[in-house]
Amino acid sequence: MTQTAAASATLLDTLPPPSATSTRLVARIRDEAEALAAARKLAEDFRREAGLRDRERKLPWDELERYVRSGLWGISVPREYGGAGVSYGTLAEVIAIISAADGSLGQIPQNHFYAVELIRVNGNETQKRFFFERVLQGDRFGNALAELGTRTSHERKTSLARNPHGPGYRINGRKFYATGALYADWVPTSVIDEQGVQQLAIVPRHAAGLTVIDDWSGFGQRTTGSGSAVFDNVQVPADAVIGFASAFTRPTQIGPLAQILHAAIDLGIARAAYADLLEFVRTRSRPWIDSGVERAGDDPLTLREVGDLTIQLHAAEALLQRAGDRLDTAAAEPTEDSVAAASIAVAEARVLTTDVSLAAGSKLFELAGSQATLAEHNLDRHWRNARTHTLHDPVRWKYHAIGNYVLNGQNPPRHGAL
Known part of the structure; x- marks a missing residue:
């Protein structure tokens, strides 16, 4: 088995267990005009009960599913990997259109697009091909970046350590402001490795030891699911770890x-x-x-x-x-x-x-x-x-x-x- 094939097999082994999300039929958006048209059409639908969802804190599971099936969550995937590769101005306008209909629905995929961009910039070829295809098939990235109790908002304590009993790593720590993690298929997680360098580990939402807690109590953006994520000896393969700090150095x-x-x-x-x-x-x-x-x-x-x-x-x-x-x-x-x-x-x-x-x-x-x-x-x-x-x-x-x-x-x- 080649090194690339072995890496792909390891990543495939980390997929969440079969669920309804595995049968999504997702549209493929081809260009910027299609992306904007799809966003405007969805916004008409999302606007109708936005006030009700906020008032009752009714989590937008059905709306998110329609949002993903529209193909809009894949529009920033580069063209060479099958996506529309839209401009940043178009991506921002799509987010603005959805946010005008429902501010919470507009924010939920923010960290999804952030993760896609980090993979584009820092991912290796195997990671790009694997994760970009998963995105185009309808997988959602969440977020487990920020933490409470640190000296500044950019410091991290969540650890990434070598697995003493096998390959890969183990993650331990607690996150907050984990927007989108509740709804995600994958939870990109900022971690500090044994050399003190910040990395991004992409963890399956239903991985053993990962608990996502719906404890967001902010008076605004009430249905973003921006609560806590707890990692208790969560295993992650080396292939699912991407450089994070190096994207800013x-x-x-x-x-x-x-x-x-x-x-x-x-x-x-x-x-x-x-x-x-x-x-x-x-x-x-x-x-x-x-x-x-x-x-x-x-x-x-x-x-x-x-x-x-x-x-x-x-x-x-x-x-x-x-x-x-x-x-x-x-x-x-x-x-x-x-x-x-x-x-x-x-x-x-x-x-x-x-x-x-x-x-x-x-x-x-x-x-x-x-x-x-x-x-x-x-x-x-x-x-x-x-x-x-x-x-x-x-x-x-x-x-x-x-x-x-x-x-x-x-x-x-x-x-x-x-």
């Missing part, structure tokens, strides 16, 4: 890719709040008595605020597309300068998408009036989702990185949090 697109997806989620949430604001003011709101008009939509101060919010939203959309273009350039030729330019462009987009998502969620109530606060509408979910998700990275440090770059020519740090 050299210039790669991994960091800005992670960040543009976060920006897209926030943009989608902003679009949802903006659309609900317009609809409520048009159909339900009453004009203020001093305005002298018959319709809330004719109130001159309301018109001014809607105009301002519209400009903010359109500016955020433009910066997101610009960031996608810079990221395409960096991925095609990753250098210190191209990756720095992409990181700064994405940071600019994140500033505006953060601001407009929070502003839209707040202005909705200011302009729509007290009727909009009634629980039956559940419109507060937009602000709750935005406030929760935008805490992922502090925007104040993005202002610092942008200013230092343009004024002093200082490239930003390379990590996933810029």
Whole structure:
């Protein structure tokens, strides 16, 4: 048996046990136009009960299944491996479209696309062929990266140690903010090896010793399943371990890719709040008595605020597309300068998408009036989702990185949090 064949056999042995997910019939999306059309069609469906799912914390199992079967979870797989290989701008727009329908559904595959990108950048040929085909067949990656109780949000304690009783490794540790792990087929897990270097181990969701706990209690993004993952002597073959730290010690697109997806989620949430604001003011709101008009939509101060919010939203959309273009350039030729330019462009987009998502969620109530606060509408979910998700990275440090770059020519740090 060749080395490549042996590696493939080992990976195949780690597949989860047969389940309903093994019979998924997944569409193959061929290009960017198909991806955007599929996202818009799904969004119409997902929007209908988004408020109900949030209010009752009804986990979106059925919606996720339709999302995967649409083929959208495979659109970032490179063309040479059978995927559509869409641009980063298109990938971000797909996430924004779904997030506008349901912010939680928009966030769940964020770490899936992150894992696909890490495999693309750091995986060997066997890993690429195996995992990319699994993605195209409908497998979902989750996430077990972050931990509580460390000095900073980027430190890790979860260990990867040689298996004393056989080949491969054992993982021990506890994770939190494990978005998507609850729904996943595979759980990419950041671990510290015996040399103190951070790696990524891709663990089957139903591996012995892995427990995913649905204990996410955040007031926003309530159905992302972003709870805990506990690893108790979980075995993983050497072939399922991919370099993680090395994706940041050299210039790669991994960091800005992670960040543009976060920006897209926030943009989608902003679009949802903006659309609900317009609809409520048009159909339900009453004009203020001093305005002298018959319709809330004719109130001159309301018109001014809607105009301002519209400009903010359109500016955020433009910066997101610009960031996608810079990221395409960096991925095609990753250098210190191209990756720095992409990181700064994405940071600019994140500033505006953060601001407009929070502003839209707040202005909705200011302009729509007290009727909009009634629980039956559940419109507060937009602000709750935005406030929760935008805490992922502090925007104040993005202002610092942008200013230092343009004024002093200082490239930003390379990590996933810029």
